[in-house]
Amino acid sequence: MQDKELYQHILGLTSPWTVRDVKLDTENQEIRVQVDHPRGTKFCCSECQQELSCYDHGEERHWRHLDSCQFKTILVARVPRVDCPKHGVRSVSVPWAEPHSRFTLLFERFAIEVLQMTQTVKGAMTILRLKWDATWHIIERAVARGKARKQPSPLPRIGIDEKAFAKGHSYVSMIYDLDNSIVEAISDGRDAEAAVACFSQLSEEQIQSVEAIAMDMSSAYVKAAKQCIPLAEEKIVHDPFHVMKLANEALDKVRKQEHRRLLEEGDKTLSHTKYLWLTGMENHTESQTARFEAVCSLKLETGRAWSYKELLRDLWKQPDSRTARSFFQKWYRSVIHTKLEPMKKLARTLKQRLANIVTFCTHGITNGVAEGINSKIMSIKRRAGGYRNRENFKKAIFFYCGGLDLYPR
Ligand SMILES: [Zn+2]
Numbered sequence: 001m002q003d004k005e006l007y008q009h010i011l012g013l014t015s016p017w018t019v020r021d022v023k024l025d026t027e028n029q030e031i032r033v034q035v036d037h038p039r040g041t042k043f044c045c046s047e048c049q050q051e052l053s054c055y056d057h058g059e060e061r062h063w064r065h066l067d068s069c070q071f072k073t074i075l076v077a078r079v080p081r082v083d084c085p086k087h088g089v090r091s092v093s094v095p096w097a098e099p100h101s102r103f104t105l106l107f108e109r110f111a112i113e114v115l116q117m118t119q120t121v122k123g124a125m126t127i128l129r130l131k132w133d134a135t136w137h138i139i140e141r142a143v144a145r146g147k148a149r150k151q152p153s154p155l156p157r158i159g160i161d162e163k164a165f166a167k168g169h170s171y172v173s174m175i176y177d178l179d180n181s182i183v184e185a186i187s188d189g190r191d192a193e194a195a196v197a198c199f200s201q202l203s204e205e206q207i208q209s210v211e212a213i214a215m216d217m218s219s220a221y222v223k224a225a226k227q228c229i230p231l232a233e234e235k236i237v238h239d240p241f242h243v244m245k246l247a248n249e250a251l252d253k254v255r256k257q258e259h260r261r262l263l264e265e266g267d268k269t270l271s272h273t274k275y276l277w278l279t280g281m282e283n284h285t286e287s288q289t290a291r292f293e294a295v296c297s298l299k300l301e302t303g304r305a306w307s308y309k310e311l312l313r314d315l316w317k318q319p320d321s322r323t324a325r326s327f328f329q330k331w332y333r334s335v336i337h338t339k340l341e342p343m344k345k346l347a348r349t350l351k352q353r354l355a356n357i358v359t360f361c362t363h364g365i366t367n368g369v370a371e372g373i374n375s376k377i378m379s380i381k382r383r384a385g386g387y388r389n390r391e392n393f394k395k396a397i398f399f400y401c402g403g404l405d406l407y408p409r
Pocket residue numbers: 045046047048049050084085086087088
């Protein structure tokens with residue numbers, strides 16, 4: 001088989017396109033495949049598909065194709081232009097690449113696969129032997145393609161959450177589709193305005209389809225949800241994870257205060273116990289269990305605060321919001337009569353937001369469901385330096401977590 005014929009097959013070229021020439025450039029480790037069409041071939045206007053004779057040809061263009069063994073393979077052609085009576089002089093579309101792409105469809109598909117597998121631009125660059133800009137360009141095009149194709153589907157269960165970009169202080173807000181574990185919308189900042197900007201990226205049908213929204217207890221998100229989602233008050237679910245985080249913070253304040261008092265008396269009982277209290281008992285190691293039992297038997301304030309915190313965890317095991325409400329009221333009464341100020345403050349905060357805490361027992365959603373997304377975003381963030389700016393960070397999130405159809409056809 002001649003090399004021209006071979007490449008005709010490898011590239012899957014069909015009439016009118018044929019391989020005119022194959023050149024091996026050993027110095028640059030490249031194979032250049034010149035593609036051409038017979039004189040007199042008619043082409044369609046890319047806009048209206050009207051068949052027209054060839055008007056002229058554009059400059060010679062190069063498309064990177066899948067490698068032939070260790071050789072980069074470059075498809076070379078001059079793209080014909082037609083003079084459409086309706087649309088003027090236009091380049092025709094070629095079957096091997098999307099308009100304006102520097103890659104063939106097959107290479108672009110492969111590059112997207114490699115990017116998804118390596119989850120890093122740098123890693124993919126090495127495998128694909130591409131520069132950063134070219135690799136990044138593939139991501140940008142893939143996201144634009146995916147977004148253009150995306151049909152808004154109903155979003156009964158969503159979550160809204162903030163993520164720090166780079167090292168703190170710079171945040172984005174994002175909306176998750178909790179049923180499909182994908183990121184649906186992203187906006188800059190984490191205030192009410194940012195959240196409204198996020199909600200406004202959803203279609204009217206999607207907004208109407210929302211049945212439950214998981215979020216932390218920040219008033220900004222509550223305010224935005226009430227502004228954007230009808231009957232939000234019944235739909236907002238404060239994420240148990242965030243509530244328990246507050247509970248752990250309150251417990252830790254009790255420990256710190258008590259530790260300081262004990263130290264003044266020369267008592268080091270509470271030294272190095274922070275994580276004994278904050279780690280769930282079920283996750284204690286054997287030696288931690290022994291120490292924990294010892295320090296618990298001392299009837300310290302920290303121990304009492306700890307048991308209230310542990311008891312609170314059962315709130316989310318209640319079968320419905322009505323029982324959850326009465327469970328909380330009992331818990332509240334016992335905490336509020338103690339002298340554990342940080343725990344009392346917690347109890348008051350929770351009481352204020354109780355309506356949207358007990359909704360968990362109705363809707364059963366948490367942003368933790370999006371755990372897969374979170375770990376992906378964490379690893380995107382770790383490499384955020386490589387994304388250069390926030391816009392790129394957002395694009396990377398859509399590329400890796402947007403559930404988009406990224407591939408060229
Ligand atoms: Zn036309």
